[in-house]
Amino acid sequence: MQVLIPTPLRSYTGARLVEAPGTTLGEVLAELDRRFPGIRFRMIDEQEAMRPHIRFFVDGEQTFDLSRPVRPGEALQIVQALSGG
Amino acid sequence: MASKKKAAKKAAPRARRPSAPVRRAPKRAARTVVLVATRKGAWLFHGDAARKRWRADGPHFLGHVLSHLVLDPRDGRTLLAAAKTGHLGPTVFRSTDLGRTWKEASRPPAFPRVPAVASAEGQAGEKGRVVDHTFWLTPGHASEPGTWYAGTSPHGLFRSEDGGVTWDPVAGLNDDPAYRRWMGGPQDGTPDGPKLHSVIVDPRDAAHLYLGMSSGGVHESLDRGASWAPLVQGMEVVEGFDPATIAFHDPHCVRLCPSNPDRLWQQNHCGIYRLDRPERTWVRVGRSMPKQVGDIGFPMVVHPRDQDTAWVFPMDGSTVWPRTAVGGKPAAFVTRNGGKTWKRLAAGLPAEQAWWTVKRQAMAADRGAPVGLYVGTTQGELWASRDEGARWTCLARHLPEIYAVETAELG
Numbered sequence: 001m002q003v004l005i006p007t008p009l010r011s012y013t014g015a016r017l018v019e020a021p022g023t024t025l026g027e028v029l030a031e032l033d034r035r036f037p038g039i040r041f042r043m044i045d046e047q048e049a050m051r052p053h054i055r056f057f058v059d060g061e062q063t064f065d066l067s068r069p070v071r072p073g074e075a076l077q078i079v080q081a082l083s084g085g
Numbered sequence: 086m087a088s089k090k091k092a093a094k095k096a097a098p099r100a101r102r103p104s105a106p107v108r109r110a111p112k113r114a115a116r117t118v119v120l121v122a123t124r125k126g127a128w129l130f131h132g133d134a135a136r137k138r139w140r141a142d143g144p145h146f147l148g149h150v151l152s153h154l155v156l157d158p159r160d161g162r163t164l165l166a167a168a169k170t171g172h173l174g175p176t177v178f179r180s181t182d183l184g185r186t187w188k189e190a191s192r193p194p195a196f197p198r199v200p201a202v203a204s205a206e207g208q209a210g211e212k213g214r215v216v217d218h219t220f221w222l223t224p225g226h227a228s229e230p231g232t233w234y235a236g237t238s239p240h241g242l243f244r245s246e247d248g249g250v251t252w253d254p255v256a257g258l259n260d261d262p263a264y265r266r267w268m269g270g271p272q273d274g275t276p277d278g279p280k281l282h283s284v285i286v287d288p289r290d291a292a293h294l295y296l297g298m299s300s301g302g303v304h305e306s307l308d309r310g311a312s313w314a315p316l317v318q319g320m321e322v323v324e325g326f327d328p329a330t331i332a333f334h335d336p337h338c339v340r341l342c343p344s345n346p347d348r349l350w351q352q353n354h355c356g357i358y359r360l361d362r363p364e365r366t367w368v369r370v371g372r373s374m375p376k377q378v379g380d381i382g383f384p385m386v387v388h389p390r391d392q393d394t395a396w397v398f399p400m401d402g403s404t405v406w407p408r409t410a411v412g413g414k415p416a417a418f419v420t421r422n423g424g425k426t427w428k429r430l431a432a433g434l435p436a437e438q439a440w441w442t443v444k445r446q447a448m449a450a451d452r453g454a455p456v457g458l459y460v461g462t463t464q465g466e467l468w469a470s471r472d473e474g475a476r477w478t479c480l481a482r483h484l485p486e487i488y489a490v491e492t493a494e495l496g
């Protein structure tokens with residue numbers, strides 16, 4: 001699927017948009033980490049929780065569930081949360 | 086909270102044999118580099134041989150929160166940087182060419198994952214810990230190239246044996262039931278979380294370690310971190326609290342004396358202390374500081390060749406703890422007699438209306454003769470003295486808030 005990368009993470013991808021396959025959000029993030037080592041841990045902590053200021057939108061819908069299925073044609077937006085300033 | 090009885094259960098390590106002070110002739114470095122970590126990036130200040138002219142190299146990692154930047158003295162070229170950003174999780178960056186290029190650790194410090202489903206073995210209800218940021222970096226013993234230690238917030242100790250590429254938790258501390266009680270959680274500690282800091286490796290013995298926890302005491306291991314015991318006797322705590330409770334002890338900065346590894350110095354939330362091993366009782370040597378200044382502060386620096394000389398940079402720890410220079414008049418203080426007396430060193434520093442302070446990692450000494458001192462302020466100024474604090478000059482202004490200052494020598 002197509003993944004929109006926020007500016008804080010573009011040092012990993014070198015691009016605003018990248019492709020990463022997967023059938024769930026978790027699989028897509030794992031594939032991203034395989035291609036861009038280290039990127040997942042900046043977004044997901046060691047207890048498998050999303051970090052407080054990172055948000056995920058699948059096909060425009062916010063999700064906090066790494067097992068959320070993703071379908072062909074959907075896009076993933078990774079967003080840095082607006083956290084008050 | 087831990088009781089005195091519980092604290093006593095931790096076996097006291099055997100006392101180390103005292104050794105004669107080590108005195109070496111000063112070897113003048115060709116170049117001193119001052120490593121500055123700030124709230125918004127890192128800078129390297131390269132000095133000439135006279136330490137008069139300085140060249141700023143930076144910013145590195147502009148916008149990243151850098152807690153510590155340390156050069157490995159064992160190879161003179163490997164830099165480790167503890168970093169995070171406002172949005173992203175913590176990591177460690179590594180350079181082997183003095184910061185020209187950086188690579189990220191493939192496995193940064195992180196606590197073990199706690200299974201989502203509680204096991205029958207007692208993890209019911211336990212929430213897995215998460216490293217918020219790596220706060221402290223210490224190169225390992227000279228005999229163990231590639232070994233590093235990292236202290237985190239919340240409290241955690243981690244070790245790398247491959248030069249900072251991969252990190253593993255030190256379970257002997259992190260998972261010890263007593264230490265779990267003494268360690269702070271996200272609600273404790275300094276405004277941005279409890280810190281594990283001052284990780285010290287005895288230069289005579291790679292297995293002999295010390296560390297400090299704010300708050301949570303000073304601790305010692307004689308087996309490379311497999312087991313630990315508190316070393317807090319003699320340390321005072323905030324009035325009204327019980328010093329028998331390890332969690333109430335708040336060492337801000339602990340230093341081992343390079344010329345006598347049996348001597349430790351400490352700047353604590355409650356005073357300045359010295360400990361000469363094999364003794365186990367800290368002596369509050371800050372009582373001899375001027376009464377109007379007091380002996381509260383964050384950093385402490387020890388002379389590289391003189392065990393009786395150490396510097397502090399006091400702050401206002403009265404009333405609501407302003408954590409500013411006392412009276413708006415910043416000054417370092419030096420003792421040259423093991424803490425019996427202290428002398429104010431403020432020539433060149435702002436004479437009044439300067440309300441900054443110096444954090445626990447933001448004061449450092451070089452190995453020159455006379456010793457050079459370096460101080461980074463919360464308002465982004467880097468001050469230096471080429472004469473052991475007698476006269477100060479400002480090397481840089483308008484940097485972000487400075488979190489850490491370290492020195493290194495380049496051949």
